[in-house]
Amino acid sequence: MTDHDRLTELATRRGFYFPAAGAYGGVAGFYTYGPQGAALKRNVESAWRDRFLTREDHMEVAGPTVMPEPVFEASGHLDGFDDMILECPGCGASHRADHLVEDNTDIEDAEALGTERVAELIAEHDLECPSCGAVLAGESVTAFNLMFGTNIGPGSSAPGYLRPETAQAIFVEFPRLAEYARNQLPFGVGQIGTAYRNEISPRRGLIRVREFTQAELEHFVHPEGAPPDLSGVAETSLSLYPIDSQQARSAEHVETTVGEALEAGVIGSPWIAYYLGIAKEWYEHVGVDMDRFRFRQHLPGERAHYATDCWDAEAELGGNWIEISGFSTRGTYDLSRHADHSGESMTVFEPYEKPQTTERPAVDPDMSYLGPEFGDRAPEVVAALKERAAEEPEAFDGEEIEVTIDGETHAIPMAITGFEIREETISGEHVTPEVIEPSFGVDRVFATVFEHAFRRDSVEGEERTYLSLPPELAPTFVGVFPLMDKDGMGERAKEIADALRERGFAVEYDDSGSIGRRYRRQDEIGTPLCLTVDYESVEGDGSVTLRDRDSAAQSRVPAGEDLDRLLEALADLRAGRQTVAAIKEELGLETVAGDEDPIDAGAE
């Protein structure tokens, strides 16, 4: 049994995640998060919200998952999200029909031609199957759109789609969000929510699914605005896999820092550099193994239709590098598209530091003269006057001015032209913001945290598996046990469990079986600490034992009248303000004699 199998088995058995609708045979690409998994996922989301929204002073919204078709016409997903599939009659292999045409002819962007035309081109050029050589002429080309479609309301009059990314829900609402931000750039809007893609072939557990959770931040910045303050992340180390290394087929990563990478031009955008920096620190904080983590730059042909520079965070999962988040500069693509399609303004008015005043010749003709005089040709006269005013203002010095319409010259009395040199003041301009987008696949981050936390070792001769999850993320924070359920130990343990729950801790009370079995149960779900009530707790000084998951070491901690001190220390631990070691020191704890090192040497 491989570690990967063990992990899947643990996920199922301990309620982290499992295939959905198993009673009906299951359905590929959908998973249910069990009790532990739902809590772990929620904690991952909270940690993301804390770091990328709260601490960055960005706002959070929650948009609908279904939106009407025009939204996705504008976003490009209706056309760009289509794949042209052609199946070989000989060997059954599926090919991208548009790629076949592009590879064998001079035609570029065959996708834009439509399925019927592409099928014709395949026949005209006598294209063959790249796999088996069978003739493909006459085979039909079908479009496969990765969006789930539906109808809004009865009938099919209002087609809608489940969003293939959460981002559009933010772009569509830009006018109101900009108003809310009091039209001040930069500002950021984030969202955690589900998105849907009807993947052809869901694979590898949570890695490629048809319904997934994204945590996305759309940071709207002025195209010529100030770069971000990098002082907090300039020294942050990064493991980069840039285009050059990839094209050289080198597996070597570039070990550098945010500041150096930006200076050397490896990372183009200071905004991207900034977010790579805080993302790296965040991933490390939530327990991602930095030896199995890197940032990979997108190759030129790989970039999305909107992106100009793009980096992925990748984690090694099951021996493969898997994209777990993307950092792109989406430019003004989305807002411009939505402005064009909706007719709404997707700009922010940016005042100049000083209003710019210019003088400009202008005319304001008296239409009550031009109308009767020129009839339906009056507008042409106006246009001619405007043109002359702009090009030859000095021509307006006399009593009359001549304009030429269709080769006929007309003299217009100066008095009715309304000519004057006007002073115009421009106090700013309407700017379409550029978008910096850090986009996280929550399920993939979950899978990474889960897999990278997986450990096996041996305690006092017995093998164990455990999850070394950070206390902040652990779905169950503390286990509380009576050594035995008698002599008042059970009652005291329940009191302590209740006191912990009142403080908002996720507590598991367990009085079944042997104490060792209960520790192992908590180890498997990654519970960082266990408190055990023993005879000393009910007959002695009231202290309980505190057992640390990773080291399996125990200490005695005061838990009688002075329970509050313990509760405070645990709160610090959960909030990430303290480590287990620091807490022990703070409480003046010593490891219980005889149990200094229960982990067997050389165990794995």
Add this chain to the structure above:
RNA sequence: GCGUCGGUGGUCUAGUGGUAGGACAUGAGCUUCCCAAGCUCAUAGCCCGGGUUCAAUUCCCGGCCGACGCACCA
């Protein structure tokens, strides 16, 4: 979507043309008490549909699900 292999209690598995056995886990009881101990009892299973057959979990076909490879991944 194609190909190969697979699908037996919650989990891991043995086995069979006459409807199944183990281990672990789970629950109850006894016992023990700080690291998956022992004993007793209990709960619980042949992925779905069709075919062949007196009889199918087993053989055949199709589907669903999974692993791997190919294709795909805006």
